[in-house]
Amino acid sequence: MDFRLSTEQQERYARMRTAARDLSSPSSTAGFREETWRKLAGLRLLGAAVPEEHGGAGLGALDTALLYEGASDSGADTGALFAAAAHLFACVLPVLEFAQPRTRKSLLPGLCSGELIAGNAMTEPDAGSDLSRLATRATRVDGGYLLDGVKSFVSNGPVADLYVTYATTDPDGGYFGTTAFAVDRDSPGLVAGEPMHKSGLTACQAGEVRFTRCFVPDDRVLGSPGQGQPVFQTSMWWERSCLFAIYLGQQERLIRRCVHHVRERRQSGKRLADVQPVADRLAEMRLRLESGRLLLYRACTEIDDGQDPSLWVAMAKLAVSEAAVATSLDAARIFGGRAFLTEYGIEEQLRDAAPATTFSGTSDIQRQLIAREMGL
Missing domain, CATH: 1.20.140.10 (Butyryl-CoA Dehydrogenase, subunit A, domain 3)
Known part of the structure; x- marks a missing residue:
């Protein structure tokens, strides 16, 4: 069992420590800054674990974690790195792993380049990490679903272009009762709230997102209907480690x-x-x-x-x-x-x-x- 990092990993870590030094926060109350987001994209942190064919860096979990550790070790703002990690692990990777091929092709390049910002719309006022208790409902209609509900503490919510969200599609379905969706910000019936006033991680803005008969087409379902639990579990494996x-x-x-x-x-x-x-x-x-x-x-x-x-x-x-x-x-x-x-x-x-x-x-x-x- 070898606990040492390879020479390549050590060199990549060192390069990140040097490159990320100008990502320090200008003040403890600084919010989201487009300039910082562009720098995060330039360091390939927004698509580190995405294959190169989709615009990412093609790294595995350990090498991705080392990039984030190195950036933080350099003094990069923790909130900015948190915003990038929430974007990548809770949103981009579910799109990579579970979206239809044409949806992946249309979304992933922009998500990796920073052109698109993703928000993690999972938590609800009365439900945290328990998908079995989601009040947000998705009703089947011709060609897709209508979403109704409220999500809170949505990381990147006030500035996001795309939301990965979860809703109950079968109240009696148990493990298979929820479905994951990738929803555009400009979808009719979606309203993103103002940034919450936080005392920490301020560079990652969080806010409420409300769905009112918000139509989501079938090609924006992640995985199959009822597969919300494995989609969420996969994203949490990456988030709870790499982030x-x-x-x-x-x-x-x-x-x-x-x-x-x-x-x-x-x-x-x-x-x-x-x-x-x-x-x-x-x-x-x-x-x-x-x-x-x-x-x-x-x-x-x-x-x-x-x-x-x-x-x-x-x-x-x-x-x-x-x-x-x-x-x-x-x-x-x-x-x-x-x-x-x-x-x-x-x-x-x-x-x-x-x-x-x-x-x-x-x-x-x-x-x-x-x-x-x-x-x-």
């Missing part, structure tokens, strides 16, 4: 900044680095990072090998998201009062890390998934 590589990079740079700070900062006549509890805290930060990294890389390898990655994906998501929050809090403790001054950026990193244990399935949901994989 969270962003938080590996974030932890890496936080630890690096903390190490520099404790070497330079003196308190009561001695370096903070020589205070044992401070050194212990940094050791725990490194332990959490490397443990999560191993789990995430294993999850990505399972995807690349065509295995069922469910257990590894759930463990990776749980470990990395919890570590991101804990490490951000530890960084705040190490910096003390300076952590709450915007010039140091620690408070921004904490605000960006805090949602990680909630989106893409809460930590409690990941524990349930792990328990299920254990046969409980």
Whole structure:
């Protein structure tokens, strides 16, 4: 078993670290910026896992995760990377894997180039990651479906050109009761709301999307009718692994900044680095990072090998998201009062890390998934 990255992977990671340095946020309250989106496309982050024939980079899950980790490690804005990841993993890959050939041909080049922005319209006011409880309904009509319902916390929602959404097509169908759709923003009956006022990940705007007798043609069904669950599960395998590589990079740079700070900062006549509890805290930060990294890389390898990655994906998501929050809090403790001054950026990193244990399935949901994989 070889835990080392190949020379090619190391070089690609290094190139991304260099290229992504100008993606840092101009301010902690910056929203979506077209210039940043174009840069993300130029770095091929919007189509990293899409075959080259469709305009992507043709990378597997592990190599895609390494790109996102490297970009985050460089100091790229976490919210901007989150917007790109939500676009790619929750929207573009379902189109790639499940859309009809002509739909793939018409949508994928624009999605990979950044010409089209995709929004993940899954969550509802009364339903998070549970597709069996979706209130949004899709009614069969001649040539397609009529969608009625409301989606909330739609990542990229206010600026998206295309929405990947899910609706109940058979209330009594159980696992086969939902269907996935790719819906154009200009579809009659679709209304995208204004951006929500968030405290973190601000470069990824989120908002409400409302469907009122919104017609979606048959060629925009992803997979077959009733196949919403496997479409969503596939997107979550990628999202819960590759997206969270962003938080590996974030932890890496936080630890690096903390190490520099404790070497330079003196308190009561001695370096903070020589205070044992401070050194212990940094050791725990490194332990959490490397443990999560191993789990995430294993999850990505399972995807690349065509295995069922469910257990590894759930463990990776749980470990990395919890570590991101804990490490951000530890960084705040190490910096003390300076952590709450915007010039140091620690408070921004904490605000960006805090949602990680909630989106893409809460930590409690990941524990349930792990328990299920254990046969409980």
